[in-house]
Amino acid sequence: MLKRRDRVIRALRRWFHQQGFVEVQTPILINAPAPEPSIETFCVPGAGISRTHPGKRHDLYLIPSPELHMKRLLAQGMEKIFQITPVFRREEYGKMHLPQFTMLEWYRAGHDYRTLMEDCESLISAAARGAGLEDEIPLEGGGVCSISGPFIKMTVNQAFETYAGWIPGPEPDPDRFDMDMVEKVEPCLPMDRPVFLMDYPASMASLARLKPSDPEVAERVELYAGGMELANGFSELNNPDEQRRRFIKDMEKRRESGLKSYPLPEDFLKTLENMRPAAGMALGIDRLLMFLFGTRDITEVVAFAE
Numbered sequence: 001m002l003k004r005r006d007r008v009i010r011a012l013r014r015w016f017h018q019q020g021f022v023e024v025q026t027p028i029l030i031n032a033p034a035p036e037p038s039i040e041t042f043c044v045p046g047a048g049i050s051r052t053h054p055g056k057r058h059d060l061y062l063i064p065s066p067e068l069h070m071k072r073l074l075a076q077g078m079e080k081i082f083q084i085t086p087v088f089r090r091e092e093y094g095k096m097h098l099p100q101f102t103m104l105e106w107y108r109a110g111h112d113y114r115t116l117m118e119d120c121e122s123l124i125s126a127a128a129r130g131a132g133l134e135d136e137i138p139l140e141g142g143g144v145c146s147i148s149g150p151f152i153k154m155t156v157n158q159a160f161e162t163y164a165g166w167i168p169g170p171e172p173d174p175d176r177f178d179m180d181m182v183e184k185v186e187p188c189l190p191m192d193r194p195v196f197l198m199d200y201p202a203s204m205a206s207l208a209r210l211k212p213s214d215p216e217v218a219e220r221v222e223l224y225a226g227g228m229e230l231a232n233g234f235s236e237l238n239n240p241d242e243q244r245r246r247f248i249k250d251m252e253k254r255r256e257s258g259l260k261s262y263p264l265p266e267d268f269l270k271t272l273e274n275m276r277p278a279a280g281m282a283l284g285i286d287r288l289l290m291f292l293f294g295t296r297d298i299t300e301v302v303a304f305a306e
Helices: 002-018 068-077 113-130 156-163 173-190 242-258 266-272 284-295
Strands: 042-047 057-062 081-089 100-109 136-138 144-147 152-155 195-201 214-225 228-235 276-285
Touching: 002 081, 002 113, 002 284, 042 081, 042 266, 068 100, 068 266, 068 276, 081 113, 100 113, 100 156, 100 284, 113 195, 113 214, 113 276, 156 173, 156 195, 173 228, 242 266, 276 284
Parallel strands: 152 195
Antiparallel strands: 042 057, 081 100, 100 276, 136 144, 195 214, 214 228, 228 276
16 A cells, blocks of 8 residues: 555655646644644744844744745745655544544745636546556445546536535535535535536635635635545635635634634735745645545545544
8 A cells, every 4th residue: 555655655755746837845843833623733832033133932832734835935936846755634533534644735926716726627537547547446335536628617516516405605614514515515516527616705715815707706626536525725815905804704703603713824924925826736645645545534534644
């Protein structure tokens, strides 16, 4: 399994290098994560030293994603970058979750989420070749998932109307949305081809921009294959005032839920106004391997699960 994993990761790196991407490395310990209500990070108390007051220490956080620092590189002029890195999220453990896992993240300046979907179609095929597979990926329990040709594209509103019987609109009740997504929508998505679930409600934009032609939805897309979510991507928001407003709103939600407060990522917000339009995607390497190797247990595709 580890040899097959190595071949897939080599194939992924080869694809990016052939596309002219630069591989980057950003910090694992950071001053502040994005304050998303749905993601809990690991805090390392007193691990940071102030640059202006060397004797003063502050908390650092293990990255749940390299997103903020990679966007800071975009703001400094980088155009096509990727990274394969360990990431860390508290309270995530199960057949498809580990508190530490491997993430592939890439960004393209001057593009939007449509290009990300094209990237995914080509990238999944390259990964399959690296694993010694063809265009039809065997699924656990029988059947195959075809990765040749265009993947299925479906808006969130279409998926909810079809499988849950209602249309979320721009500001759905988050509890109802999450429950129906897990219990009604995701289990019913097609299995014979990968699916892009796109155009999320505006209230769930996170760090994505709103769709210019329809501001009730955000240009956010998630990739599903073999019944699993593999990737999440955005046409990136590059308005620092709007991003600050969203962060503050998320911090209020965290406080209302009794979750730990994080400091605002000021360094990220300060550079965001210099970032040109861009798109970025985060793909779980371990989930991709689960899909390619036909397993529903993430511990079978990593060396250790601690």
